[in-house]
Amino acid sequence: MTPPLLSLTWTDHVTGRQGFLVVDRLVRGVSSGGLRMRPGCTLDEVAGLARGMSVKEALHYDPETRYVPLGGAKGGIDCDPRDPEAYGLLVRYLRSMRPYIESCWTTGEDLGLTQDLVDRAVGEAGLVSSVQAVYPLLDDEEGARRRIADAFAVEVDGIGLDELVGGCGVAESVLTALDRAGVPYWRTRVSLQGFGTMGGATARFLTRAGLTVVAIADIKGTIANPAGLDVEALLTARDAYGTVDRDALRPGDRELPGDAWLSAEAEVLVPAAVSYAVDIANQGRITARWIAEAANMPVRPEAEELLAARGITVLPDVVVNSATNAWWWWTLFGDLDAEADEAFAHIRRSMRVLTDRILGRAEADGTTPRSAAHAIAADRLSVTAERFGWHR
Incomplete structure (x- = not known):
């Protein structure tokens, strides 16, 4: 099994809890994979998820579409999302991962987290967006950001x-x-x-x-x-x-x-x-x-x-x-x-x-x-x- 491009463990200075980031591979310099928060989350778990993301991205490759699949990555935080300390921990994790989110890791909701919560924490951590690393690959960044915002505002039967x-x-x-x-x-x-x-x-x-x-x-x-x-x-x-x-x-x-x-x-x-x-x-x-x-x-x-x-x-x-x-x-x-x-x-x-x-x-x-x-x-x-x- 080929090792990932990047694998790191982060320790929160406030709570002592750990977080992880694994970038399995890059395509056009960028990777994609959500951020999960659950008690007992481990580096091995996140590495397996990052490998899976590389496969998911590749399976949807179609040379006829605008979307070109990215590499695979994943983030994880060892904490119960219901814990009163969870949100502050999330913000500090994102702040620490800022260099990767700005340059090569696009992320979003996963187990234990909603996209609304991720977006709020991303803003508090001083980031533009959880997917900002992909912006340089877009033909029309402003139009793309407007389109995804409009899509997230769409509801079907109240969901x-x-x-x-x-x-x-x-x-x-x-x-x-x-x-x-x-x-x-x-x-x-x-x-x-x-x-x-x-x-x-x-x-x-x-x-x-x-x-x-x-x-x-x-x-x-x-x-x-x-x-x-x-x-x-x-x-x-x-x-x-x-x-x-x-x-x-x-x-x-x-x-x-x-x-x-x-x-x-x-x-x-x-x-x-x-x-x-x-x-x-x-x-x-x-x-x-x-x-x-x-x-x-x-x-x-x-x-x-x-x-x-x-x-x-x-x-x-x-x-x-x-x-x-x-x-x-x-x-x-x-x-x-x-x-x-x-x-x-x-x-x-x-x-x-x-x-x-x-x-x-x-x-x-x-x-x-x-x-x-x-x-x-x-x-x-x-x-x-x-x-x-x-x-x-």
């Missing part, structure tokens, strides 16, 4: 477009897998871990496509109903962290332990919360046919091997949850306008082509979708490197 695009991509990956297998949507049940931005949007798009969500896990436990949960009602009853107000539950809804989502009677599992949710110890409880990784790195590699041996397909995070990042750049570079229907149509088309290509490659090579995704990404990284230079 921001930026909170929906990722879930739209996850849903389309799932629907593509079902279509390839000839499985009807109306007979397909879904169990999710996480009901925040990604999990909530995924649940909405899948139910509107005709699937039935039978279980949702949040920090309080799992809510289940074999006849189907009222996703729209639960969306209006969740807080900013994706926790559902139990007063909104219907008589047929049951409250189960937090890990019950794993063994729910469902064809599709969607881990949309934390990394490392599925491991060797608990993978044997899964009976679903597909696992769609809406979160980053939710299935440990050794667990994925055992799942594959049992005929369970893991749709990998580098494909499934890549639409959020791609939508940012499609909009900023001018491939998309600040318009919801156009964004959803573009995401559906792109994610369907990408997922279908990866599943087809996996079948042809007799390997897993993850291996197929990495093989395709390696081909595209070589193309971008030849076009723009090898930057490690």
Whole structure:
């Protein structure tokens, strides 16, 4: 495994807590990857996420579009985002990372942080924007910044477009897998871990496509109903962290332990919360046919091997949850306008082509979708490197 271009650990002088930044590679001198905040975050975790971002970026390379994928990077802070000290810690981290944010690292929301919070902290840290490193690559910086600001102001059914695009991509990956297998949507049940931005949007798009969500896990436990949960009602009853107000539950809804989502009677599992949710110890409880990784790195590699041996397909995070990042750049570079229907149509088309290509490659090579995704990404990284230079 090739080491990353940059790997650093930062220690906050006020709290003693640590933060991390890993730049896996640069393309045209710039990298892309969000900033997460969670207790227990480690440098190894951030390095794995940065490698994944390089793959996600490469998979969306299309020489016909304005958006040219960047390199991969990731930031992380070891702190509970609910901690009273979290915001001050975030500002100090961003202030310390200012040289990288100004020159080579574009970032945004990830686990534990919202884009609004990141933007506020970025301003307080004295930065222009969390994506300012990409500005020199834009043909019309003013127009691009106006377009992305307009896109973030768009709401669909009371939810921001930026909170929906990722879930739209996850849903389309799932629907593509079902279509390839000839499985009807109306007979397909879904169990999710996480009901925040990604999990909530995924649940909405899948139910509107005709699937039935039978279980949702949040920090309080799992809510289940074999006849189907009222996703729209639960969306209006969740807080900013994706926790559902139990007063909104219907008589047929049951409250189960937090890990019950794993063994729910469902064809599709969607881990949309934390990394490392599925491991060797608990993978044997899964009976679903597909696992769609809406979160980053939710299935440990050794667990994925055992799942594959049992005929369970893991749709990998580098494909499934890549639409959020791609939508940012499609909009900023001018491939998309600040318009919801156009964004959803573009995401559906792109994610369907990408997922279908990866599943087809996996079948042809007799390997897993993850291996197929990495093989395709390696081909595209070589193309971008030849076009723009090898930057490690």
